[in-house]
Amino acid sequence: MTGRPTPETTASAALFERALAVTPGGVNSPVRAFNAVGGTPRFIRSAAGAWLTDVDGNEYVDLICSWGPMLLGHAHPEVQARVAEAVARGTSYGTPTEPEVQLAEEIVGRTPVERVRFVSSGTEATMSAIRLARGFTGRDVIVKFAGCYHGHVDSLLASAGSGLATFALPGTPGVPVSSTELTLVLPYNDRAAVEKVFAEYPDRIACLITEAAPGNMGVVPPEPGFNAFLAETCSRYGALFVSDEVMTGFRASKLGQWGLDGAVEGWRPDLMTFGKVMGGGFPAAAFGGRADVMSHLAPEGPVYQAGTLSGNPIATTAGLATLRLATDEVYDHIGAAADTIKAAASDALSKAGVAHVVQSTGTMFSVFFAEGTVRDFTDASRTDSTAYAAFFHAMLDAGVYLPPSAYEAWFLSAAHDDRAVQTVLDALPDAARAAAA
Numbered sequence: 001m002t003g004r005p006t007p008e009t010t011a012s013a014a015l016f017e018r019a020l021a022v023t024p025g026g027v028n029s030p031v032r033a034f035n036a037v038g039g040t041p042r043f044i045r046s047a048a049g050a051w052l053t054d055v056d057g058n059e060y061v062d063l064i065c066s067w068g069p070m071l072l073g074h075a076h077p078e079v080q081a082r083v084a085e086a087v088a089r090g091t092s093y094g095t096p097t098e099p100e101v102q103l104a105e106e107i108v109g110r111t112p113v114e115r116v117r118f119v120s121s122g123t124e125a126t127m128s129a130i131r132l133a134r135g136f137t138g139r140d141v142i143v144k145f146a147g148c149y150h151g152h153v154d155s156l157l158a159s160a161g162s163g164l165a166t167f168a169l170p171g172t173p174g175v176p177v178s179s180t181e182l183t184l185v186l187p188y189n190d191r192a193a194v195e196k197v198f199a200e201y202p203d204r205i206a207c208l209i210t211e212a213a214p215g216n217m218g219v220v221p222p223e224p225g226f227n228a229f230l231a232e233t234c235s236r237y238g239a240l241f242v243s244d245e246v247m248t249g250f251r252a253s254k255l256g257q258w259g260l261d262g263a264v265e266g267w268r269p270d271l272m273t274f275g276k277v278m279g280g281g282f283p284a285a286a287f288g289g290r291a292d293v294m295s296h297l298a299p300e301g302p303v304y305q306a307g308t309l310s311g312n313p314i315a316t317t318a319g320l321a322t323l324r325l326a327t328d329e330v331y332d333h334i335g336a337a338a339d340t341i342k343a344a345a346s347d348a349l350s351k352a353g354v355a356h357v358v359q360s361t362g363t364m365f366s367v368f369f370a371e372g373t374v375r376d377f378t379d380a381s382r383t384d385s386t387a388y389a390a391f392f393h394a395m396l397d398a399g400v401y402l403p404p405s406a407y408e409a410w411f412l413s414a415a416h417d418d419r420a421v422q423t424v425l426d427a428l429p430d431a432a433r434a435a436a437a
């Protein structure tokens with residue numbers, strides 16, 4: 001229909017066959033498989049700037065950016081140079097190092113956290129933040145929102161029970177009921193639901209954890225004042241407010257989502273979690289917050305937490321180089337490229353008669369294949385995934401690698417220049433018509 005030749009993908013297909021024989025589903029994280037859109041994932045051989053090259057030699061404009069981390073684009077020369085120097089000095093010592101201190105200083109200088117502890121994944125960050133919140137408050141119940149993803153922590157892989165005040169059910173086989181029976185799951189952006197559970201369990205809630213702006217059900221911005229309301233409610237009841245900025249941190253803006261609301265409105269989370277951008281493409285993440293809360297962590301305090309590769313010198317070097325290069329200009333550039341792509345996507349989908357809504361927070365955005373504003377998980381679930389699958393494949397055939405799921409943000413980088421953006425714009429009209437078919 002597009003007149004374009006379908007890309008050759010035999011090398012990817014052959015690797016996928018081999019992968020299926022040795023790895024469940026052929027991938028090491030489920031969303032990388034094309035289960036939601038059909039077809040075979042492309043195996044990437046290399047990446048530079050805004051572009052991915054697969055094992056068949058096809059090139060794609062990358063709108064995944066490793067699911068957020070690659071803020072500067074792939075293989076940024078300065079980051080590569082710092083990493084190469086660090087690798088030459090050895091890769092892991094299991095002792096304290098200078099890059100850890102420098103990265104911690106950078107994060108403490110740039111966010112409201114007073115102390116920070118490094119871990120190796122966002123999952124570890126949220127898991128540890130919750131343990132610390134429980135240890136600090138001496139309480140057991142935690143509150144989260146439906147559609148917010150905080151990694152594969154047992155107690156957070158929970159789905160709402162049958163009533164608002166009902167404790168959650170396991171969100172996947174393998175999580176015992178005992179792991180989710182202290183988790184309450186509420187609809188996002190719903191102040192009344194939050195008030196209700198705090199009134200019901202005034203002395204039991206250790207913390208409320210939320211994505212600072214959800215990006216894992218597509219981008220669903222907090223309604224104005226919602227995060228401030230959460231911070232105030234937690235404080236009123238003696239619970240901790242845990243703001244998960246693993247995705248939004250150093251991405252939605254230079255100061256993350258907090259730069260868009262807390263910094264303007266004058267409030268701070270008690271604890272925050274970070275990952276993705278702050279690891280510069282390496283496995284690094286962090287949690288941090290109020291000094292009096294963080295001082296409860298071992299070895300200063302009684303709450304145990306540890307990690308063999310935590311604060312790894314290569315990862316912290318890459319993260320530090322990335323954050324130091326993440327200037328206002330980087331965010332301005334990504335914001336402008338995002339605006340161009342959002343407008344063109346909306347225009348193409350409107351012309352093709354495809355119901356959609358574009359939502360953003362700072363420089364992060366997503367295109368929902370659904371009608372009307374999406375303010376919570378129930379709204380997001382109205383997405384037409386069949387239309388998205390057709391759109392996704394048409395974009396892929398035209399050289400644009402979108403997330404292989406309708407419920408994800410589209411990520412850009414400082415390296416998305418005019419040529420990369422134009423490639424996306426050129427692909428949109430045919431893809432929108434494919435979605436309408």
Ligand code: PLP
Pocket residue numbers: 067120121122123124126149150151152211216244245246247248275276285
């Ligand atoms: N929190 C948020 C908001 C995330 O988006 C993610 C991952 O996408 C995580 C936590 C988990 O991070 P990781 O995949 O590094 O374990």
